[in-house]
Amino acid sequence: MQSIQILAIIFSIGVFVGIVDLIRRGMLKEQYAILWLISAVILLVLSVWRGLLDKIARVLEVVYPPALLFLVAFVFLLLIVLHFSVIISDISEKNKKISQEIAMLKTRLEEMRKGGKR
Amino acid sequence: MNRVLVIIPAYNEAESVEGVISSVKKELPDAGILVVNDGSTDTTGHIAKKLGATVIDLPYNMGIGAAMQTGYKYAANMGYDIAVQVDADGQHPPDQIKHLIGPAMEGRADMVIGSRFLGTGEYQPSLARNIGIKVFAMVVSMITGHRLTDTTSGFRAASKEAIRFFTQTYPEDYPEVEVVVLLHKAGFHIMEVPVNMEPRSGGKSSITPLQAIYYMIKVLLAVFIDMLKKVER
Numbered sequence: 108m109q110s111i112q113i114l115a116i117i118f119s120i121g122v123f124v125g126i127v128d129l130i131r132r133g134m135l136k137e138q139y140a141i142l143w144l145i146s147a148v149i150l151l152v153l154s155v156w157r158g159l160l161d162k163i164a165r166v167l168e169v170v171y172p173p174a175l176l177f178l179v180a181f182v183f184l185l186l187i188v189l190h191f192s193v194i195i196s197d198i199s200e201k202n203k204k205i206s207q208e209i210a211m212l213k214t215r216l217e218e219m220r221k222g223g224k225r
Numbered sequence: 226m227n228r229v230l231v232i233i234p235a236y237n238e239a240e241s242v243e244g245v246i247s248s249v250k251k252e253l254p255d256a257g258i259l260v261v262n263d264g265s266t267d268t269t270g271h272i273a274k275k276l277g278a279t280v281i282d283l284p285y286n287m288g289i290g291a292a293m294q295t296g297y298k299y300a301a302n303m304g305y306d307i308a309v310q311v312d313a314d315g316q317h318p319p320d321q322i323k324h325l326i327g328p329a330m331e332g333r334a335d336m337v338i339g340s341r342f343l344g345t346g347e348y349q350p351s352l353a354r355n356i357g358i359k360v361f362a363m364v365v366s367m368i369t370g371h372r373l374t375d376t377t378s379g380f381r382a383a384s385k386e387a388i389r390f391f392t393q394t395y396p397e398d399y400p401e402v403e404v405v406v407l408l409h410k411a412g413f414h415i416m417e418v419p420v421n422m423e424p425r426s427g428g429k430s431s432i433t434p435l436q437a438i439y440y441m442i443k444v445l446l447a448v449f450i451d452m453l454k455k456v457e458r
Contacts (some may be wrong), residue, residue, distance in 0.1 A: 203397075206284050207295045211302070214281045 115154035123147040139194075142187050149179075227330050229256040230305040231322070232296035233278070234289055235313035239267040242313045246276045249311065252319040259299055260313070263292040269313070289379075290397035297383070297391035306330075309382045317380040321420040325382035334416035335387040336408055338373070339380035344419030353434045357441045361402050364448060369409040373417055376402045380420060387413055390458060396451075402444050403451055410456040 126143050129135035135143075153160055153176070164172035231249050235242050242260065249258055260273035264286035273280045281295055293310060300308040307329050311317045317339070325337045342358075350358060361376045379401055383391065390411055396403040408415055 203287065203291050206287060207291065207298060210281045210283045210295060211299055214279060214299075218279070 112154060112157060116151070119147065119151035119154050123151060139190075142183075142190065146183055227306040227326075228304065229253060229307045229309065229326055230296075230300045230303070231256050231258050231309050231311055231319075232293065232300065233258065233260045233273075233311050233313050234263060234292040234296065235260055235265060235269045235273070236263040236286060236289075236292075237265045237267045237269060238313035239265070239269045239272055241315040242269050243272050243276060245311065245313055245315055245317075245319065246273060246278050248319040249322070250276075253322060256309075257303070257305065259296055261292045261296045263287060263289070288397055290395055290400040293400065294391060294395035297388050297395065300388050301392045305388070306385050307382055308388050310379055312379050316422050316424070318421060318423055321380070321422075322382075324418050324420055325380065328416055328418065329382045329384050332384070333414075335384040335413035336405070336415045337382045338375060338378050338405070338415065338417045339420035339422075340373075340375035340378060340417040341420065341422050342374040343417060351434070353437050357437055360441065361444065364445065365402060365405055368406055368448070368452065369415065371415065373405065373415070375417065376405050380422065394456065396447065398447070399440055399444050403447050406448050406451045407454075407456055410451070410454075411458040413458075 123144070126135065126140060126147055130137060130140050160172050160176060164170075164175045167175065169175045231253065233242070233245060233249075246258060246260070249256070258278040260270070260278045260280045262270040262273065262280055262282045264283050270280050270282050279299075281299060283292060283295065287295075296310070297308055307326050309322055309325055311319065311322065321339060325339055328334045328337045342362075358375065358377055362374050365376045366373050381401075387408065390408070390413065391404075394407060394411075396407070405415055
């Protein structure tokens with residue numbers, strides 16, 4: 108086993124443990140953690156089983172195996188970012204609704220308070 | 226008797242909001258007046274309250290779309306039959322409101338838009354603005370199959386059904402043009418009536434020429450996206 112592989116395995120395990128710890132401490136919601144957990148597992152599998160990348164590259168007729176790694180990583184990150192955009196849209200829509208509700212409630216409350224004094 | 230709510234969205238319009246509210250009161254003594262104060266940093270909200278208008282203070286500047294939607298939500302909650310949008314900058318003369326609410330009350334349209342280009346108005350927009358207005362008019366007329374001349378006009382009245390629709394769906398950034406397309410997609414009837422508008426009595430126009438070009442492109446894109454959207458009535 109080469110030292111770079113040992114390093115890769117340690118790093119992958121570190122990422123996985125880090126993500127699990129974030130979930131455990133409630134800093135990362137489970138629904139958003141799934142993508143990250145999957146990527147950590149893939150990272151771990153690829154670093155333990157070195158030949159896998161070469162095999163997949165051969166099947167897909169990719170000449171330079173690391174290019175495949177970059178492609179997969181890129182697509183994965185793209186998906187995660189898109190996922191975030193969807194979440195942000197959803198959150199801002201909800202934020203708008205809440206703000207509108209609060210503003211209307213404040214007005215109603217003021218009106219009721221004034222009405223009570225009369 | 227139909228209950229009418231005049232919705233005045235206002236962002237830092239302390240100079241002009243007083244005049245608008247008092248002339249709405251004079252013209253439509255029975256109508257409710259709601260000022261949606263869109264996070265103003267000046268005294269717009271205080272002035273409106275002092276004049277006896279209902280004021281909804283939005284917690285931050287949410288933009289004209291969210292502000293108007295708040296107004297429509299209030300109208301729906303309070304059971305109003307007609308909601309009229311009147312800008313706080315004094316462009317929309319309250320003595321023209323009756324032209325807008327007439328057709329909405331008679332059930333001839335769900336949205337009545339006050340157009341500056343029908344009839345007698347002598348409104349002369351700048352060149353860039355005029356091109357924009359013409360392009361929108363053309364595109365929206367093509368989409369809806371009705372001849373519309375002033376889709377960017379914010380001077381408009383909505384029926385009870387349209388109000389209910391707006392509580393669910395209302396575009397955010399520059400909503401006037403998009404609203405027309407969305408209403409059409411949802412099967413509502415839209416109509417234009419001639420109105421006169423005043424030059425602004427206070428504050429500055431919200432857009433510069435460069436922004437006008439950006440605005441045009443953005444709205445056209447938004448309109449095309451709206452065409453693809455699923456619209457539920």
